[in-house]
Amino acid sequence: xxxxxxxxxxxxxxxxxxxxxxxRAARGVDLIEIGFPYSDPIADGPVIQASYTRAxxxxxxxxxxxxxxxxxxxxxxxxxxxIGNPPLxxxxxxxxxxxxxxxxxxxxxxxxxxxxxAGLIVPDLPxxxxxxxxxxxxxxxxxxxxxxxxxxxxxxxxxILDSATGFLYCISVAGTTGxxxxxxDALKSQLRxxxxxxxxxxxxxxxxxxxxxxAELRGLADGVIVGSAIVRQVAAxxxxxxxxxxxxxxxxxxxxxxxxxxxx
Amino acid sequence: MNSKLGGAGLxxxxxxxxxxxxxxTIDPLxxxxxxxxxxxxxxxxxxxxQFGEFGRRFVxxxxxxxxxxxxxxxxxxxxxQTFQQNLASLLQHYVGRxxxxxxxxxxxxxxxxxxxxxxxxxxxxxxAHKINNALGQALLTLRMGKKRVIAETGAGQHGVATAxxxxxxxxxxxxxxxxxxxxxxxxxxxxxxxxxxxxxxxTSGSRTLRDAINEAxxxxxxxxxxxxxxxxxxxxxxxxxxxxxxFQSVIGRETRQQCLDQLGRLPDEVIACVGGGSNSAxxxxxxxxxxxxxxxxxxxxxxxxxPGDHASTLSYGVKGVLHxxxxxxxQDADGQTQDVHSISAGLDYPGVxxxxxxxxxxxxxxxxPVSDDExxxxxxxxxxxxGILPALESSHAIAHVLNTAGLRSKDDIIAVCLSxxxxxxxxxxxxxxxxxx
Numbered sequence: 001x002x003x004x005x006x007x008x009x010x011x012x013x014x015x016x017x018x019x020x021x022x023x024r025a026a027r028g029v030d031l032i033e034i035g036f037p038y039s040d041p042i043a044d045g046p047v048i049q050a051s052y053t054r055a056x057x058x059x060x061x062x063x064x065x066x067x068x069x070x071x072x073x074x075x076x077x078x079x080x081x082x083i084g085n086p087p088l089x090x091x092x093x094x095x096x097x098x099x100x101x102x103x104x105x106x107x108x109x110x111x112x113x114x115x116x117x118a119g120l121i122v123p124d125l126p127x128x129x130x131x132x133x134x135x136x137x138x139x140x141x142x143x144x145x146x147x148x149x150x151x152x153x154x155x156x157x158x159x160i161l162d163s164a165t166g167f168l169y170c171i172s173v174a175g176t177t178g179x180x181x182x183x184x185d186a187l188k189s190q191l192r193x194x195x196x197x198x199x200x201x202x203x204x205x206x207x208x209x210x211x212x213x214x215a216e217l218r219g220l221a222d223g224v225i226v227g228s229a230i231v232r233q234v235a236a237x238x239x240x241x242x243x244x245x246x247x248x249x250x251x252x253x254x255x256x257x258x259x260x261x262x263x264x
Numbered sequence: 265m266n267s268k269l270g271g272a273g274l275x276x277x278x279x280x281x282x283x284x285x286x287x288x289t290i291d292p293l294x295x296x297x298x299x300x301x302x303x304x305x306x307x308x309x310x311x312x313x314q315f316g317e318f319g320r321r322f323v324x325x326x327x328x329x330x331x332x333x334x335x336x337x338x339x340x341x342x343x344x345q346t347f348q349q350n351l352a353s354l355l356q357h358y359v360g361r362x363x364x365x366x367x368x369x370x371x372x373x374x375x376x377x378x379x380x381x382x383x384x385x386x387x388x389x390x391x392a393h394k395i396n397n398a399l400g401q402a403l404l405t406l407r408m409g410k411k412r413v414i415a416e417t418g419a420g421q422h423g424v425a426t427a428x429x430x431x432x433x434x435x436x437x438x439x440x441x442x443x444x445x446x447x448x449x450x451x452x453x454x455x456x457x458x459x460x461x462x463x464x465x466x467t468s469g470s471r472t473l474r475d476a477i478n479e480a481x482x483x484x485x486x487x488x489x490x491x492x493x494x495x496x497x498x499x500x501x502x503x504x505x506x507x508x509x510x511f512q513s514v515i516g517r518e519t520r521q522q523c524l525d526q527l528g529r530l531p532d533e534v535i536a537c538v539g540g541g542s543n544s545a546x547x548x549x550x551x552x553x554x555x556x557x558x559x560x561x562x563x564x565x566x567x568x569x570x571p572g573d574h575a576s577t578l579s580y581g582v583k584g585v586l587h588x589x590x591x592x593x594x595q596d597a598d599g600q601t602q603d604v605h606s607i608s609a610g611l612d613y614p615g616v617x618x619x620x621x622x623x624x625x626x627x628x629x630x631x632x633p634v635s636d637d638e639x640x641x642x643x644x645x646x647x648x649x650x651g652i653l654p655a656l657e658s659s660h661a662i663a664h665v666l667n668t669a670g671l672r673s674k675d676d677i678i679a680v681c682l683s684x685x686x687x688x689x690x691x692x693x694x695x696x697x698x699x700x701x
Contacts (some may be wrong), residue, residue: 039601040474040586042481043324047470062598097322098585102599124588126328128312129320149326152490156328174326175486 313502
């Protein structure tokens with residue numbers, strides 16, 4: 001199984017974000033999701049929203065994120081190892097459609113590609129509204145990763161699968177991002193059903209935070225996405241004055257423990 | 265219909281990069297500037313929820329099924345005679361409709377021009393137009409077999425209306441309200457709790473109305489199987505802007521009929537204030553195809569036209585996405601929502617309903633800002649001339665009347681939506697005047 005951790009761009013700052021990405025690359029994670037802070041993130045729970053508020057409080061701009069990612073990917077080389085540096089895994093931007101629309105979808109996609117992103121996840125753009133962005137992403141060589149929720153009907157699932165690329169982001173519970181103790185049983189039957197309908201890899205996110213949950217998903221999912229549990233660790237830098245070095249290491253250790261479980 | 269939104273090379277682009285559209289030249293005295301009120305149709309939105317290019321659904325996948333089900337349930341209710349009769353009966357016996365269309369004689373003399381009529385939504389049960397929508401959606405909640413209702417509120421008027429409707433029908437009610445607004449509107453918070461609602465403080469972001477909407481949507485994502493979200497304005501994803509407009513259109517339908525009955529003709533101009541835009545959408549919609557009736561929406565101009573000083577979304581905003589809908593919004597160059605300000609907590613919102621954006625772009629309605637100071641002066645003027653304390657929201661519409669009615673012929677008729685009463689605002693008005701009560 002793939003381990004695909006999330007982090008919030010610019011929380012607590014962009015240099016720390018770059019260190020966290022490098023640390024994860026060194027630990028061998030399979031993909032990194034980078035959340036673009038947005039002022040009104042309705043799909044996100046309190047932990048990720050608070051990280052967005054902190055980052056925007058430091059006057060973080062979209063172009064700053066692109067510049068930071070670009071300097072990282074151009075210095076390390078995307079997916080290629082330079083001497084002494086581990087290769088970067090694919091980077092995927094998690095970004096509200098409000099930000100994409102404001103910039104213009106084509107320009108946003110071009111900038112994302114130039115910065116070194118491999119794909120986009122747009123949590124507030126349902127498949128019904130995604131036709132244009134699907135085409136634009138394709139033109140720019142970006143995957144547009146689509147989401148499937150527990151509430152998604154069979155009819156909607158078919159429409160989503162028609163345009164999804166990269167992997168399928170399966171939301172484990174109805175609700176926002178955030179840690180949950182247990183994964184619902186309905187998720188398992190939904191994953192089995194999706195497996196019959198698509199060859200795309202299935203990644204499970206929202207509510208995943210612990211190695212035990214990885215075990216539950218073994219054989220059902222191809223990847224797990226962890227967000228809030230990691231953002232909470234990073235928040236300790238701003239909220240409890242924890243040293244950056246210690247937090248970078250603990251984020252790396254957490255990645256290692258999840259990776260150990262996903263590789264079983 | 266396929267969208268033009270964000271398409272490569274398509275014409276929808278931000279008007280400017282500085283976070284503001286060019287500031288429109290506004291001449292409230294120019295009475296003939298509404299070129300040819302246009303192609304605006306009353307038969308909107310289409311099945312995708314589009315008003316012209318505006319509207320639609322920009323929400324997480326988790327909510328899509330609920331929005332599709334709500335669209336179907338509402339269409340069935342709308343066509344159901346029994347549902348409509350139940351609603352009409354409640355509006356008559358519980359709300360006290362029809363609300364009067366009242367000739368403001370001394371205000372008319374004071375202005376020295378057009379005859380001014382006030383549509384008295386302030387006389388409704390709970391003191392504002394919000395109850396029209398809350399009751400309609402509460403009936404729909406019962407029809408859908410759901411037992412729990414959530415709502416957001418800014419000033420508290422929609423929260424009180426929803427808590428009232430839920431008490432009336434025995435529905436569980438949770439109202440999300442920004443911590444900042446809870447502090448400013450203690451009386452409404454007390455009233456909601458007395459009515460049996462749970463008021464949950466929202467401590468994220470700006471701690472005001474827009475965060476309360478975010479929080480209500482988050483609750484709904486997790487509770488959608490058992491819960492209906494009674495949104496308070498003509499905003500949000502389809503079908504909310506259409507449904508709330510329909511429930512509020514009783515205002516305009518009555519006004520139109522009362523003009524015909526009392527005056528023998530339609531008014532020359534209809535005026536209403538616009539925050540999210542529910543009282544104005546309800547007032548305007550029944551007049552959309554009456555091409556000779558001029559319509560003017562009054563926005564909260566606040567302290568100045570600078571970002572953060574006002575909430576005049578249509579006057580100064582750009583096209584963008586907020587709270588599940590594509591409309592004019594107040595955003596910075598990245599697409600982050602800007603802070604807003606208004607003396608009136610009910611107009612203090614950085615977005616606006618998509619149908620208003622459609623009316624703006626088709627030229628069917630003209631939108632103008634009125635400042636905090638003008639609204640405050642109008643509050644006092646209406647109190648002294650007519651014995652009516654208007655809500656600070658409605659005071660914006662009255663201020664525009666004070667600015668312009670005198671320039672019109674004495675034969676002209678102006679109908680103004682007095683959307684709510686001002687009791688809730690007296691503490692704030694006293695504070696602004698340096699008095700304590």
